[in-house]
Amino acid sequence: MASNRNLLVLPGDGIGPEVMNEVRKIIAWMGKKRAVGFDITEDLVGGAALDKHGTPITDATTKIALEADAVLFGSVGGPKWDTADFSKKPERGLLRLRKEMDLFANLRPAKVFDALVDASSLKPEIVKGLDIMIIRELTSGVYFGEPRGRHTNAKGEVEAFDTQRYTTPEIRRVCAVAFELARKRKNKVLSAEKANVMYTGVLWREEATKLHKESYSDVQLSHMYADALAMQLLRAPKDFDVIVTDNLFGDILSDEASMLTGSLGLLPSASLGAPDATGRRKALYEPIHGSAPDIAGKGLANPIAQTLSYAMMLRYSFDLGKDADMVELAVENVLKAGYRTGDLLVGNTDGVKKVGTQEMGDAIVKELDRLA
Ligand code: NAD
Numbered sequence: 001m002a003s004n005r006n007l008l009v010l011p012g013d014g015i016g017p018e019v020m021n022e023v024r025k026i027i028a029w030m031g032k033k034r035a036v037g038f039d040i041t042e043d044l045v046g047g048a049a050l051d052k053h054g055t056p057i058t059d060a061t062t063k064i065a066l067e068a069d070a071v072l073f074g075s076v077g078g079p080k081w082d083t084a085d086f087s088k089k090p091e092r093g094l095l096r097l098r099k100e101m102d103l104f105a106n107l108r109p110a111k112v113f114d115a116l117v118d119a120s121s122l123k124p125e126i127v128k129g130l131d132i133m134i135i136r137e138l139t140s141g142v143y144f145g146e147p148r149g150r151h152t153n154a155k156g157e158v159e160a161f162d163t164q165r166y167t168t169p170e171i172r173r174v175c176a177v178a179f180e181l182a183r184k185r186k187n188k189v190l191s192a193e194k195a196n197v198m199y200t201g202v203l204w205r206e207e208a209t210k211l212h213k214e215s216y217s218d219v220q221l222s223h224m225y226a227d228a229l230a231m232q233l234l235r236a237p238k239d240f241d242v243i244v245t246d247n248l249f250g251d252i253l254s255d256e257a258s259m260l261t262g263s264l265g266l267l268p269s270a271s272l273g274a275p276d277a278t279g280r281r282k283a284l285y286e287p288i289h290g291s292a293p294d295i296a297g298k299g300l301a302n303p304i305a306q307t308l309s310y311a312m313m314l315r316y317s318f319d320l321g322k323d324a325d326m327v328e329l330a331v332e333n334v335l336k337a338g339y340r341t342g343d344l345l346v347g348n349t350d351g352v353k354k355v356g357t358q359e360m361g362d363a364i365v366k367e368l369d370r371l372a
Contacts, residue, residue, distance in 0.1 A: 005318060007038040008068040010045040010061075013081075013090060014291025015301035015357075016074025022303035022361025023072070023310045026327065029365050033372050036314070036323055041068070045097075046076025046090035046291075056093030065097055066282070070317040072310060073097075073286035078293045094286075098138065101282040103271035104170070105177040106138040106250065107312070108288065110237075110257040110267070115335040119262025119346045127237065127260050133181060134243045134257050136250020137174045138271060140166055141200075143247050166200045166246065171207040173274060178244035179216035187219050188241035192226045192249055204246065226253065233257055264289040265302030265343040268309035270316055283317045285309040295342075299356040302341035304331055307364060330367040339363045 011020040030036040043049075043061045050056050056076070065071050076090040084090070097103075112120060112130040120127045145163030153159045175191065182189045191208040193201035205223055212221045224232070226249040232239065233253065237260055245253060258267050267289070273282035287305030295301055308331065315324035335344075338352045341360055345352070355363065 005038045005070075006068045007040050007313075008061075008064050008071045009040055009042045010065075010071060010073045011042070011048075012045050012074035012076040012093075012291065013047040014075060014078050014293050014296040015289075016046075016076065016291055018296070018299070018301050018357050019287070019303040019306040020072075020074045022357060022364070023306050025361050025365050026307060026310060026368070029368055030323060033368070034323055034326075036318075036320060045073070045093040047078055047081040049093060050081060050084060050088055050090060054088075056088060056090050057096050062096060062100055065284075066101060069280065069283075070313050071097065071101075071284040072313060073284055074306065075287065075289060075291040077291045078296070097284060098271060101271075101284065102139060102273045103282065103284055104137060104139040104274070105174050105272045106136040106254075107177075107181070107270040107272065107316075108134045108136065108254040108258065108267070109269075109312075110134065110254075110261050112261050113266075113332055113335050115332070115338075116262055116266070116344065119344060120260055121262075122234065122237075122260060126235075130237050130260060132237060132240045132243065132257060133185065134245070134250065134254040135174060135178045135181070136254055137166075137170065137244075137246045138250075139247075140170045141247030164198065164200050164246075164248070166203060168203070168207050171204050172211050175208045175211050175244055176215075177272060178242050179212065179219050179221075182219050182242040183216075186241040189219055189221050190229070190240055190243045191221065191223050192229045192243060192245040192253070193223075194226055194249075195223070196225055200246070208244070229253060230256060233260070258288060262346070263302070263343045264305070265341060266304050266308070268305050268307075268312050270309070270312045272316065281317070283313070285313040285317075299358060300342050301357045302343050303357050303361050303364075304341075307331060307361075326368065326371055327364075330364050330371060333367050333371075334360070334363045337363075337367075 011017040117124045142164040145165035150160040193204040195201035195205040311324040311327040314320040340352045
């Protein structure tokens, strides 16, 4: 029976297909036990697509992604393709999707599970209970601004330059995502820029303030310079709820925040586009880790980041918050019960059960059964 939910699954390379296999088990469980079904198309991306089609993503796959309600992405890349031409690198497949789907808001939650509080490099009392969301503008700013390039200047020196550029609609649309998300969380937004030294920072602060006054005055808004925020994230990360910032600062601050939680193998992300007339947003969900060639094919990868990316998809693309909660609770309980893939074996390992990719996936499904 058609589900009216079109999902494109792109496992990619390295550990991507391995961790996606575990999510497939959860998708099947959700279909059977909670009637949450999808019409799934599966396709190649990255090195796998390059090997078969000579390009890291075909036009046909891109078209399916543009028409899908959501894309669930694994990871791409690996040493096999290191020598590929720049335009054919596996990562270009992901960049093309981000660009053509116009995914301007990158959501990166940083949540610390109680069972893993020791995995953080910060003291447990600083990170225990941490649950923040960083929203990074993803399609503009200094990574895209023109002019950019390098040349030899009049003095004969080589000079390179990039341009940080933001328009008011670009700032407003990503701030709107932050305000809307905050309403479903603790109702607090912190906007970060460098209004003390950058024109784009001044505009960013003005527009965030204006939009807040016009449409979101019920949400608590504050501002901080991005460098001060980098310090505060280490000193008192629990002070924050939703953080919104530009492409460059977001790149750095979201990596910093992810390390508060301990392991790459746990962290999901979502990238969202603008809503269409029906309110549907184009969206892509992926773990923040890469294809981990050092452990690929060995059954060692942690499938939790991919699993939590699927949970984010349930919540943000399909409004299935209760089902997303259930998946997240199952993950939390499995960690509480002591199941650990190799990447999580830090600190005190008394009483933990060392498991591989499939055993971790099976444990999550078993816990879903118990919760149901
Ligand atoms: P990586 O994230 O693949 O791996 C970094 C380290 O973390 C490795 O030691 C790896 O074993 C470990 N790790 C990552 N995910 C894990 C998981 N789920 N479980 C257990 N351990 C895990 O980063 P890298 O090594 O810098 O990059 C490897 C390849 O991935 C490169 O080709 C890179 O370009 C690509 N990459 C792709 C994406 C993406 O697809 N979005 C993102 C980052 C890197």
